Structure formats: C-alpha cells, structure tokens
Amino acid sequence: MARIESGTAVLQLKAEDMDALFHRVNTVFEEDIRKKNLQYHADLDIRHHYVVCDQTKLQEIMLNIISNAIKYTPEGHSIHVEIHEAASENPSKIHYIFSCEDTGIGMSEEYLPHIYEEFSREHTTTENKVQGTGLGLSIIKSMIELMDGSIQVESRQGIGTKFTVDLSFDIASKEEVYGNQNAMKPPAIHTIKGTRILLVEDNELNAEIAKTVLEDVGALITRVEDGQQAVKLFKEKPAGTFDAILMDLMMPVMDGYTATKKIRSLEHSDAKTIPIIAMTANAFQEDAEKCIAVGMNAHLAKPLNIEKMMTTICHLVKKKNE
Secondary structure (H helix, E strand, O other): OHHHHHOOOOOOOEEEEHHHHHHHHHHOOHHHHHHHOOEEEEEEEOOOOEEEEOHHHHHHHHHHHHHHHHHOOOOOOEEEEEEEEEOOOOOOEEEEEEEEEEOOOOOOOOOHHHOOOOOOOOHHHHHOOOOOOOOHHHHHHHHHHHOOOEEEEEEEOOOEEEEEEEEEEEEOOHHHHHHHHHHHOOOHHHOOOOOEEEEEOOOHHHHHHHHHHHHHOOOEEEEEOOHHHHHHHHHHOOOOOOOEEEEEOOOOOOOHHHHHHHHHOOOOOOOOOOOEEEEEOOOOHHHHHHHHHOOOOEEEEOOOOHHHHHHHHHHHHHHHHO
C-alpha cells in the first residue's frame, strides 16, 4: 500500500500468453478446491491470446479474488471464474472482462461501500473464523486502477458474491511472447534431464510441487529446508555434485540472500560459478535487483511458471559449462 500511495509502484510490462497465465492461476487452487469439495468452473473465451501486461500484478489480482471466493464459499458450493473478450473501441487494444462468481456467504448491503477500505472486514467473516488482514481488496483495487481498469462487486448475504474486473491491454504477438525463449534454448523439457539441482525450500508443499515437476522431466533433486543447511551441504560436497541451486528467499534459520553470499564466499571450486536461482513471492523490480546484487543469477516469481523455470535452469547450466 505504501508503494502504491506514494506513487512508486510501477507496471513491469511485457508480452504474455493469457492462456498460460490463466492456467497457472487456476492450478494454484486445485488442492483447496478438492479439500472443500467445491464445484469450480473456469472458462477462457478470448480471440486474442497474447497481450502486453504486468504478469505478476495481473496474476495477483486474479489470485486474490479467487482466493477470497474459495475462503468464503462453504463446502460443496460453487465458484465460476471466467475471462471473456469484449468489443474494444481502440483497434490496438484488447478489452478483457474477468469475473469470479460464488455461492458463498456473501456480504451485506451496508458493508459493500466499505469493501475496498484498508483493514476493512465485515463482522460475519470474523464470526466465521476466516483469517485475513483486510488489506487484499484495497491493494487489488489500487493495482487495477494503476492499469487504468475498474472493479465492481455485487453481493447478497447468504446468496453469494460476484466480482467483475475490466482491463484493456495492448495486443502482442506469439513471437513477442516466445521468440526470445526459443532463440535462447530449445524447449527446456528436452534438456533438463540429468541436471543435478539443490532445492532450498522450507515450505513442504512448495518443495514437493517443485521436486515432483522437476523429477518428472528427469532432473535429480536434493532438497534442504533452509539456507544454513544449503551452505553446509554445498561446502561438504565435492565440485560437480550440483549443476544449479534453486533458492527460496524467506526461510527460517538463514534466508536465501545470506545463504547465497556465504556460498559465493566459500573456498570451493564451484562457489563462484554454480547458477543460483531465486524463487520468491517478492516480485518487485528492486527484489530482483537485490537477488542479483548478492550473487544470484536469476529471479523467478511465485507462483512459478514451470516452463520458464526449466528454461532458466537450462540456459544458466549451459552457460556455466561453456
């Protein structure tokens, strides 16, 4: 909120694939949906699939709204998420309408005018023991306005809630989205087999997902739970044991920044050259710059784009071995 209110929040615009982005957003909630036995439907009805946008902020908008729907929708009820393309007055622009409608607990008519206020939460959410700070929708509304978009909400207590977000983006091409990646390296899925990766991640679920995905394409994974364990293991193992390190940033005992600096300072023949790739929910530009400043080679924002992660690993490992 401080960044937004001070005017220092800026959009990091880049050509993106809306199909891939929408798929990533929806896969984040698969386990939550299964646990609550929700009827979840996601539809993408668009003609133009490539746009220039801030992927991280756009994902955060969708993730927050869908997360709230899941949080406030009782077991067995339904949620419908959709992106459809509306007519655009500007031929160089694409007009998307994102909506999320649930049959959850809903909100009272009296509360709706306060929904975007900082730290605002309706008393019924507290009564239902739903945790939260009340900052999410305030931040999301500010992000949408930063994109020159709008957000509307309709809700009835005991009936459900519908959020509708209108956003317009410049049109991009497939080549703008994938051209650089294709030029950098053949598809990562064919080249990561046999790569030995040290995975440094304290969260069990995040670690299991990353480990499973990478092992499915042939990578060999060793996982530790914090930066101190990573430094110790790297120091003990002979040169060539690992081809790359995937490093979470926010961890107990020792964070990823400190661990990276310690690894880079070791008297170890791989210490200066092994690729270290940050995995973090901190997606601001200055966070990426801080990662590079402490000796990391790349910065991947969560939720992870699996193809981008594998492409990054392949590129950096090849560069190290050249």
